Amino acid sequence: MSVLLFLADGAELSLQAVTLAHSLGGEVRAVEIDGPYAPSAWAAALIDAAEGSDIVGPGSDRGNEVLAHVAARLDLPFAANVTDVRGDEVTRIRWGGTLLEDARIHAQTKLLTAAPFAFAPGARPDVVETLRPELGDSVRVVERVEPDTGGKVSLADAKVVVSGGRGVGSAEGFAILEELAELLEGAVGCSRVVTSAGWRPHTDQVGQTGTKVSPDLYIACGISGATQHIAGCKGAKALLAINDDPEATIFAHADYAVIGNLHEVVPAITAELRKVRAT
Amino acid sequence: MRVLCCVKRVPITGGKMVLTDDAQAIQTRHLGFTISPHEECGVEEAVRIVEAHAVEAHSGEVVALTLGPGEAEEQLRECMALGADRAIHLVSDEEWDAQATAGAIVEAIRSEEPFDLIVFGNESADAGNFQVGIRVAYALGLPVVTGLKGLTIAGGRARCEQEVPAGRDVYDVPLPAVVTVKEGLNLPRYPSVPAKLRANRKPVDAKPVNRPPAKLEKLRLVVPEGQGKQAEVLGRGADAAPAVVEVMQKLGVA
Numbered sequence: 001m002s003v004l005l006f007l008a009d010g011a012e013l014s015l016q017a018v019t020l021a022h023s024l025g026g027e028v029r030a031v032e033i034d035g036p037y038a039p040s041a042w043a044a045a046l047i048d049a050a051e052g053s054d055i056v057g058p059g060s061d062r063g064n065e066v067l068a069h070v071a072a073r074l075d076l077p078f079a080a081n082v083t084d085v086r087g088d089e090v091t092r093i094r095w096g097g098t099l100l101e102d103a104r105i106h107a108q109t110k111l112l113t114a115a116p117f118a119f120a121p122g123a124r125p126d127v128v129e130t131l132r133p134e135l136g137d138s139v140r141v142v143e144r145v146e147p148d149t150g151g152k153v154s155l156a157d158a159k160v161v162v163s164g165g166r167g168v169g170s171a172e173g174f175a176i177l178e179e180l181a182e183l184l185e186g187a188v189g190c191s192r193v194v195t196s197a198g199w200r201p202h203t204d205q206v207g208q209t210g211t212k213v214s215p216d217l218y219i220a221c222g223i224s225g226a227t228q229h230i231a232g233c234k235g236a237k238a239l240l241a242i243n244d245d246p247e248a249t250i251f252a253h254a255d256y257a258v259i260g261n262l263h264e265v266v267p268a269i270t271a272e273l274r275k276v277r278a279t
Numbered sequence: 280m281r282v283l284c285c286v287k288r289v290p291i292t293g294g295k296m297v298l299t300d301d302a303q304a305i306q307t308r309h310l311g312f313t314i315s316p317h318e319e320c321g322v323e324e325a326v327r328i329v330e331a332h333a334v335e336a337h338s339g340e341v342v343a344l345t346l347g348p349g350e351a352e353e354q355l356r357e358c359m360a361l362g363a364d365r366a367i368h369l370v371s372d373e374e375w376d377a378q379a380t381a382g383a384i385v386e387a388i389r390s391e392e393p394f395d396l397i398v399f400g401n402e403s404a405d406a407g408n409f410q411v412g413i414r415v416a417y418a419l420g421l422p423v424v425t426g427l428k429g430l431t432i433a434g435g436r437a438r439c440e441q442e443v444p445a446g447r448d449v450y451d452v453p454l455p456a457v458v459t460v461k462e463g464l465n466l467p468r469y470p471s472v473p474a475k476l477r478a479n480r481k482p483v484d485a486k487p488v489n490r491p492p493a494k495l496e497k498l499r500l501v502v503p504e505g506q507g508k509q510a511e512v513l514g515r516g517a518d519a520a521p522a523v524v525e526v527m528q529k530l531g532v533a
Contacts, residue, residue, distance in 0.1 A: 037448065039425075061443070065425050068410035072417035077378060077494035080409045089498070094407055099296050099305070100501040101406075106494045139422045143449035145440065156444060160532050184532060192316070202463035208404065209316040209462040217532050227292045238530055240523065241510065249294030251510050256526055260516035268517035272524045273533065
């Protein structure tokens with residue numbers, strides 16, 4: 001059985017899908033798609049190119065969307081965000097990765113996407129065919145609206161994220177987090193409690209239903225550590241938790257811990273950082 | 280405008296995943312239940328759309344639909360407290376895979392008057408299959424746009440804004456259509472006490488449904504490794520600052 005590999009947007013996630021594709025054991029044929037994004041037409045083009053072989057894509061928004069269109073067209077099961085494949089069994093993520101599921105695929109053809117950061121990146125294949133689908137009257141992107149970031153580094157791209165939860169206490173309380181983030185050329189994030197309270201916009205929310213981040217350092221200030229939040233920050237290379245409750249769940253996910261009131265700890269870190277840089 | 284919102288009852292998981300002894304489900308004895316934040320925004324958006332078009336359309340209706348156990352009526356009441364007018368409850372105690380779920384929803388939709396808009400969450404909070412809305416759209420022959428953070432209905436068309444890393448991609452599709460939405464689309468209202476009381480009197484059409492064999496069959500759930508790692512305590516209070524900066528230097532971010 002050969003494998004059709006769909007290289008979509010996001011080079012990093014696509015290279016992780018390369019590793020998943022090779023783990024299926026068949027010959028791998030890589031394709032990418034040229035033209036405006038039109039998920040239904042893209043899916044039709046992949047089905048034509050696959051000629052009945054398995055189809056693997058990245059676990060990005062578009063990877064999952066196009067594979068779901070393929071599955072709907074073929075009326076086949078689609079396992080989104082898998083972390084492992086063993087014959088007709090897969091392991092896939094649930095709850096944004098805070099839980100796993102072992103599942104059996106009851107179909108001859110496998111449709112899979114690779115869960116983000118579950119596979120080491122593979123090498124980009126030497127040969128990548130380009131598909132140019134017939135768009136017809138299919139649903140497609142007609143316009144791109146660029147966000148006004150005000151020149152700040154985006155949450156998804158930041159090397160450091162300074163994030164606040166209920167413990168910050170108010171919208172004004174985020175000033176000390178802003179100051180530290182600016183010093184580290186990072187971004188400010190927050191938990192869902194904070195956006196629900198209206199202290200920060202939803203665009204700042206890190207979590208299962210917010211932005212998923214993968215910085216070098218994630219600083220969680222006054223965040224309890226609900227699975228909703230962990231699903232968004234577990235991609236961080238290192239996690240420092242600052243919380244005055246030594247029993248807080250966040251410490252079970254942290255690499256480094258400071259037990260204390262964030263309103264004292266965060267300004268002290270900012271001051272220390274300035275002092276060290278001045279010498 | 281007639282809008283259908285599909286929702287799913289899921290546990291409020293808190294900080295730690297604990298499984299039942301047979302590893303088939305999350306231990307929910309001490310947990311409350313809710314619908315996903317995506318779906319909450321979906322219901323809010325549906326209610327706003329129907330309100331906004333009530334005058335020109337002379338009529339409008341928001342219907343909430345779920346496939347789930349008897350207890351899921353609680354979530355349908357939540358949707359009606361947010362403003363949905365009535366609910367359809369496909370009753371089953373079993374967990375359904377995405378293909379079977381879509382099939383049951385399609386059948387329920389076909390037995391109703393046509394909807395102008397069918398709204399799903401972008402993905403369920405628990406299973407995260409990213410596909411039920413898309414499958415329903417194909418079965419009904421309707422256009423579908425996913426991951427919406429913005430939606431404008433005018434002149435029988437839907438302008439849909441989808442969040443992408445570089446900004447927002449815009450789609451323009453004719454109604455009827457299927458959309459899947461994300462949290463952040465709006466800020467859902469907090470239901471008032473009178474709204475909750477009214478919700479208790481709104482009709483729920485409950486009908487049992489039988490699950491077909493799963494094509495993607497759940498075998499067992501597994502708690503991933505890495506929960507419960509031992510953090511290195513850098514100190515207590517402001518005195519920990521020098522140790523924190525040392526860690527930042529070591530990580531190359533200072």
